[in-house]
Amino acid sequence: MIDRLGGFTDGRFFWIEWHFWKVIGWLGNLVFTSRFIIQWIATEKKKRVVVPSAFWWLSLVGTLLLLSYALFGKKDSVFIFAYAFSWIPYIRNLVIHRRHKKAHTACPACANVCAPESNFCSACGAKLPEDSTSAG
Structure with missing residues (x-):
């Protein structure tokens, strides 16, 4: 009965033959697909389209896992x-993403993170310090 329902028989689970590279391939699929959930949650939180750095990290890891499976498992x-x-x-x-994040300025008055090239804080209106890199 377990055999008909797709249980473990002859090294198969749900009619799929499992081995190390097959697990890597499925893990790659899982990681790559999870990036959409992360992006969806980030967008819902901000109420605007957001692509967090976690999206790109999951894309990279998922792709490298799938590439490993393609090279060594599937060939x-x-x-x-x-x-x-x-x-x-x-x-x-x-x-x-990293360069853009580093370009942001923290407001000395309220500690709000302000957009690059801002002259005034969007939260409290305080004047932001001059950018020392643009002076020369």
């Missing part, structure tokens, strides 16, 4: 090519 050239270069924009987006 399929189409699958390998699909993930061979898709990690590049994820790293680039992480770099851009």
Whole structure:
């Protein structure tokens, strides 16, 4: 009876033959898919479209896991090519995200984080300090 319901029989679970690389492939799918949930939650919290850095990290990790599965488990050239270069924009987006975050200024009056190139705090209206990097 367990056999008909897809239980463990002959190294299979739910009619799927499991081995190390198959687990890596499914883990890659899970990680890659979870990025949409993270983005959805972040967007709902802010009530505007938000792509947090966690989205890009999950994209990168999921892609590398799927690429590993394609290279060592599946050994399929189409699958390998699909993930061979898709990690590049994820790293680039992480770099851009980090640079943008570093460019923000903390308000000395209220500690609010203000957008880059702001002259005044959006929360309290205090004048923000001059940017020392743009002076020269």
